[in-house]
Amino acid sequence: MNKPGNGASGTAGRVDALVGGLDLDGATGDEVAAAAAELVALGREGVAHLVRGALWRGGPGREKAAALLGCLAGEAARWAAREIERQLDVRPLNPTEQVWASAVLRRLDEAASDQEPRAPQHALADDLLEDETELLLWREEFASLPHSEQQAVLAPILQDGDPALLRLLEVALSLQSPPVDGAIAAGLSRFATQEALPLLRELLRRPDAAVRKQARASLDALERQGVDARDLFVAVGESDEPVRGVFATVPEGDGRMAVLVARGSTAARIRLVAVVVDPVEAGIATVWGETGLTEADLQHRLSSYAGKLGQRLVRLDLNTAQALVAAAERYAIERGRTLPSDYLVWRRCIGRPKAPTRLPIVFGPVCSRCGARLRGGDILRGGVIAGRAALCARCGAEPVVCESCARPLDRHTDEVFAREGADGAKVEFICARCSQGRVSGAGR
Numbered sequence: 001m002n003k004p005g006n007g008a009s010g011t012a013g014r015v016d017a018l019v020g021g022l023d024l025d026g027a028t029g030d031e032v033a034a035a036a037a038e039l040v041a042l043g044r045e046g047v048a049h050l051v052r053g054a055l056w057r058g059g060p061g062r063e064k065a066a067a068l069l070g071c072l073a074g075e076a077a078r079w080a081a082r083e084i085e086r087q088l089d090v091r092p093l094n095p096t097e098q099v100w101a102s103a104v105l106r107r108l109d110e111a112a113s114d115q116e117p118r119a120p121q122h123a124l125a126d127d128l129l130e131d132e133t134e135l136l137l138w139r140e141e142f143a144s145l146p147h148s149e150q151q152a153v154l155a156p157i158l159q160d161g162d163p164a165l166l167r168l169l170e171v172a173l174s175l176q177s178p179p180v181d182g183a184i185a186a187g188l189s190r191f192a193t194q195e196a197l198p199l200l201r202e203l204l205r206r207p208d209a210a211v212r213k214q215a216r217a218s219l220d221a222l223e224r225q226g227v228d229a230r231d232l233f234v235a236v237g238e239s240d241e242p243v244r245g246v247f248a249t250v251p252e253g254d255g256r257m258a259v260l261v262a263r264g265s266t267a268a269r270i271r272l273v274a275v276v277v278d279p280v281e282a283g284i285a286t287v288w289g290e291t292g293l294t295e296a297d298l299q300h301r302l303s304s305y306a307g308k309l310g311q312r313l314v315r316l317d318l319n320t321a322q323a324l325v326a327a328a329e330r331y332a333i334e335r336g337r338t339l340p341s342d343y344l345v346w347r348r349c350i351g352r353p354k355a356p357t358r359l360p361i362v363f364g365p366v367c368s369r370c371g372a373r374l375r376g377g378d379i380l381r382g383g384v385i386a387g388r389a390a391l392c393a394r395c396g397a398e399p400v401v402c403e404s405c406a407r408p409l410d411r412h413t414d415e416v417f418a419r420e421g422a423d424g425a426k427v428e429f430i431c432a433r434c435s436q437g438r439v440s441g442a443g444r
């Protein structure tokens with residue numbers, strides 16, 4: 001072990017041994033600081049080697065490197081920051097490395113700044129933090145990492161405490177993975193801002209008791225730091241980009257509707273999200289979205305989507321669209337359903353309703369005739385939903401007559417339309433002849 005270090009490679013070997021000997025689970029803060037002091041004693045090349053190793057997969061664990069780098073101050077912090085910047089220049093980093101590097105860099109700059117203040121030049125690309133498509137790519141990569149690597153990616157973000165990074169944590173939470181949830185629940189105590197509340201609210205609803213307990217502890221910690229937590233259950237993350245269009249399909253015979261919201265501060269960068277709500281089973285059935293659309297792209301997407309569904313899109317007011325999606329989410333949670341992970345990333349593009357409103361459909365519909373709760377099987381066996389009214393399979397099998405001409409109808413052989421009648425109190429059927437130009441699309 002006393003082999004004389006010859007130049008840079010000797011330094012490299014000593015850094016590797018230092019990192020290899022560090023046991024983060026057992027080490028006290030003082031021990032980590034002592035290891036960092038040893039590292040600094042190895043000079044600029046030693047610090048640079050640590051940084052390079054941390055950036056390469058398979059090098060010393062990022063978590064250990066982040067812990068050591070977190071102890072650096074003054075000149076040594078500047079050495080590390082310069083090396084990270086150099087690495088950012090010489091090779092492209094994938095999104096996970098980018099996040100890691102930016103978070104570490106920000107902290108190093110602060111640590112170095114008592115000697116040489118300078119403006120940060122390396123803010124994390126806006127593209128990553130504000131673009132759902134980029135965020136979903138990042139999530140895919142993050143999800144593919146083993147648990148220990150995921151923790152190493154999260155560690156510098158959680159130590160950073162910068163509210164801008166909350167978006168990334170929100171995306172990580174969408175995976176609904178207890179180890180990730182647990183780390184974030186603990187780390188949120190560093191984010192002394194109301195913007196952390198929507199994430200804590202999400203964590204307080206998780207099925208894992210340890211995660212909920214940790215989230216409660218972090219909430220207490222934030223309150224002690226002066227964050228007003230009374231808004232916990234109204235605070236939500238919502239895009240502040242102006243809304244450029246809100247659309248919906250008319251409810252289908254199974255009650256499903258697609259709700260679409262487009263937002264964008266310029267006509268060249270629009271995001272579009274579509275949520276299909278299902279009032280009988282899932283609550284939130286499917287979610288998809290796109291970013292970076294032009295106004296022409298948007299029009300094209302809207303018409304091709306409507307075409308694919310064989311449906312027409314109607315304009316909807318924003319509050320009703322938001323209320324539909326919020327009700328669908330509530331319904332899913334009440335039924336113990338896991339929300340689609342993409343929904344958790346896209347929902348801030350929808351936003352929350354600002355005023356109570358009457359929805360065009362009812363979540364958890366009951367048969368308007370016998371009062372039985374509808375299930376998915378009812379729809380398959382002849383039950384029907386028409387706006388706020390519904391018929392179960394059993395009642396739907398009874399004879400019906402045309403509401404308009406009183407002609408008996410056979411729902412199997414005649415073309416029959418169902419519509420909501422009497423303010424949602426019953427389902428009415430209309431024959432094809434009477435329906436000419438009179439059915440307003442309230443389900444077939």
Ligand SMILES: [Zn+2]
Pocket residue numbers: 367368369370371372391392393394395396
């Ligand atoms: Zn019934």
Ligand SMILES: [Zn+2]
Pocket residue numbers: 402403404405406407430431432433434435
């Ligand atoms: Zn008729």
